[in-house]
Amino acid sequence: MARPKIVVVGGGFAGAECLQRLERKLGPAEAELTLVTPTDYQLYLPLLPHVAAGVLTPQSVAVSLRRRLRRTRLVPGAAIGVDTAAKVCIVRKTTGELVDVPYDQLVLTAGSTTRTFDIPGLTEYALGMKTLAQAAYLRDHVIAQLDLAAVAEDPAERDARLRFVVVGGGYAGTETAACLQRLTTAAAKRYPRLDPSLIEWHLVDVAPKLLPELGENLGAKAMQMLRRRGVEFSLNTSVAAVEADSVTLTDGRVLPTRTLIWTAGVAASPLVHTLSTETMRGRLVTTAELTVPGVEGVFAAGDAAAVPDLAAGGGAITPPTAQHAQRQGKALAHNVAARLRGGLLRPYRHRDLGLVVDLGGKDAVSKPLGVELSGVPAQAVARGYHVMALPTVTARTRVLVNWALNATAGDDFVRTGFQAGRPARLQDFEETNAFLTSEELKQRYEEE
Numbered sequence: 392m393a394r395p396k397i398v399v400v401g402g403g404f405a406g407a408e409c410l411q412r413l414e415r416k417l418g419p420a421e422a423e424l425t426l427v428t429p430t431d432y433q434l435y436l437p438l439l440p441h442v443a444a445g446v447l448t449p450q451s452v453a454v455s456l457r458r459r460l461r462r463t464r465l466v467p468g469a470a471i472g473v474d475t476a477a478k479v480c481i482v483r484k485t486t487g488e489l490v491d492v493p494y495d496q497l498v499l500t501a502g503s504t505t506r507t508f509d510i511p512g513l514t515e516y517a518l519g520m521k522t523l524a525q526a527a528y529l530r531d532h533v534i535a536q537l538d539l540a541a542v543a544e545d546p547a548e549r550d551a552r553l554r555f556v557v558v559g560g561g562y563a564g565t566e567t568a569a570c571l572q573r574l575t576t577a578a579a580k581r582y583p584r585l586d587p588s589l590i591e592w593h594l595v596d597v598a599p600k601l602l603p604e605l606g607e608n609l610g611a612k613a614m615q616m617l618r619r620r621g622v623e624f625s626l627n628t629s630v631a632a633v634e635a636d637s638v639t640l641t642d643g644r645v646l647p648t649r650t651l652i653w654t655a656g657v658a659a660s661p662l663v664h665t666l667s668t669e670t671m672r673g674r675l676v677t678t679a680e681l682t683v684p685g686v687e688g689v690f691a692a693g694d695a696a697a698v699p700d701l702a703a704g705g706g707a708i709t710p711p712t713a714q715h716a717q718r719q720g721k722a723l724a725h726n727v728a729a730r731l732r733g734g735l736l737r738p739y740r741h742r743d744l745g746l747v748v749d750l751g752g753k754d755a756v757s758k759p760l761g762v763e764l765s766g767v768p769a770q771a772v773a774r775g776y777h778v779m780a781l782p783t784v785t786a787r788t789r790v791l792v793n794w795a796l797n798a799t800a801g802d803d804f805v806r807t808g809f810q811a812g813r814p815a816r817l818q819d820f821e822e823t824n825a826f827l828t829s830e831e832l833k834q835r836y837e838e839e
Contacts, residue, residue, distance in 0.1 A: 394423045395731055398480055398494035400662065402428035402456050404713050405693035406500035407719025407782065409727070413609070414462050424463040427470045433522055435781055437713055438790070442658035443526040444751070445802045449822040450787040453523060454666060454782055466492060470501065472665040472827035475686040483825060496688045496727055499675065501660035502823045503694035503711060505653060512633035516681055517653035519588050519817045520567050528810040529652065533807060534578065541582045551647040553590045556638050558595030558630055559654035563575040563675050564724045565613060567654055568594045569702055569750040572622055578804040592622045592645060597629045602756070605746055607755040612765045616754040653817070657711055659695040661826040663683070665797055671697040671708065679738035680726055681719060690727060692719035713780070715741065747773035
């Protein structure tokens with residue numbers, strides 16, 4: 392008899408964790424394991440700001456999937472549609488070829504993309520921080536602004552190139568602004584013609600407080616640390632329009648700038664809308680056991696799924712964090728194996744272990760198990776957590792060595808040029824226009 396086909400879409404925290412455990416739980420004769428992913432690595436997203444700032448090399452946060460997964464077949468491509476009636480996942484391989492990948496059990500851990508709004512100029516000029524390529528591009532872009540400002544004859548051009556705007560006061564935006572501000576401050580010392588006092592960093596967020604998930608006290612301490620380093624804040628404010636050389640805020644101010652970094656939240660992968668099942672806040676509705684109601688043999692978890700938060704209660708769903716995704720991957724492995732063997736599925740329940748925000752250097756705020764920390768103790772907790780959360784010893788070693796090298800030798804602030812010449816738009820990096828609509832999916836199978 393043919394082995395049941397288990398197909399996992401997405402090699403992030405949930406997908407990689409699920410497959411690694413399935414390889415242990417299931418014998419080779421019990422199931423055929425397949426992973427659909429455009430890259431052969433798992434991105435450790437929480438440390439992406441460190442890559443953009445040059446504190447870590449890109450390889451440090453790109454954990455090899457082939458090192459973790461020994462029996463899983465990797466399909467190099469992106470899933471762009473799912474036909475649940477035919478039990479087929481449509482994949483666009485990295486060559487552009489469309490192939491059908493049949494499944495008996497489908498695990499959707501497709502992750503998320505950058506959330507955008509209908510703001511004039513946003514998708515044309517905003518830079519993102521969601522992928523490894525975006526982090527590499529952003530680092531080159533920021534250093535290029537210093538290079539160009541140093542030789543600019545026009546004071547207005549110089550001021551615009553030295554003004555950097557970050558939108559989003561959550562973890563991603565705050566850490567990105569903090570890490571890159573340290574980069575530009577240190578790099579300015581290598582530019583004799585640049586006045587470091589002209590470099591401006593602005594953090595904009597529609598919320599009234601920074602890092603509201605950490606509570607008012609720690610959010611205020613984070614603001615205090617960053618203000619001491621020269622970062623300016625515009626809270627209760629959003630972006631009204633974006634142009635190539637300026638950003639207009641909703642309070643009427645116009646900030647001349649050549650750099651807008653957009654980190655204002657995430658949206659579930661467009662893949663979820665090809666299933667025609669119920670969604671909540673754009674994410675696939677699942678049961679507590681991580682199954683998708685109304686379709687046979689489909690599980691979902693991570694940023695693409697609206698998983699009931701049993702620990703919080705009250706109809707809450709788990710937030711799209713790496714901590715939840717990784718632990719949902721463990722629950723997925725148990726339930727997929729149980730489904731194959733006729734066992735009982737377990738509901739996902741997890742109490743949050745706390746939150747950490749690394750602001751670079753000795754600055755950090757953390758809340759492990761509800762205990763509020765700031766400064767050096769918080770930094771020790773933050774970096775200790777990241778090291779332990781990295782899935783391989785090799786990745787942990789690379790990160791520790793990179794941190795130590797950066798702390799002792801500093802950075803050379805060079806532009807690699809790896810992403811030079813490619814479009815910088817969010818949809819180009821994240822390929823959000825590549826997915827099939829429900830109508831296109833139906834038409835595809837009618838033609839066949």
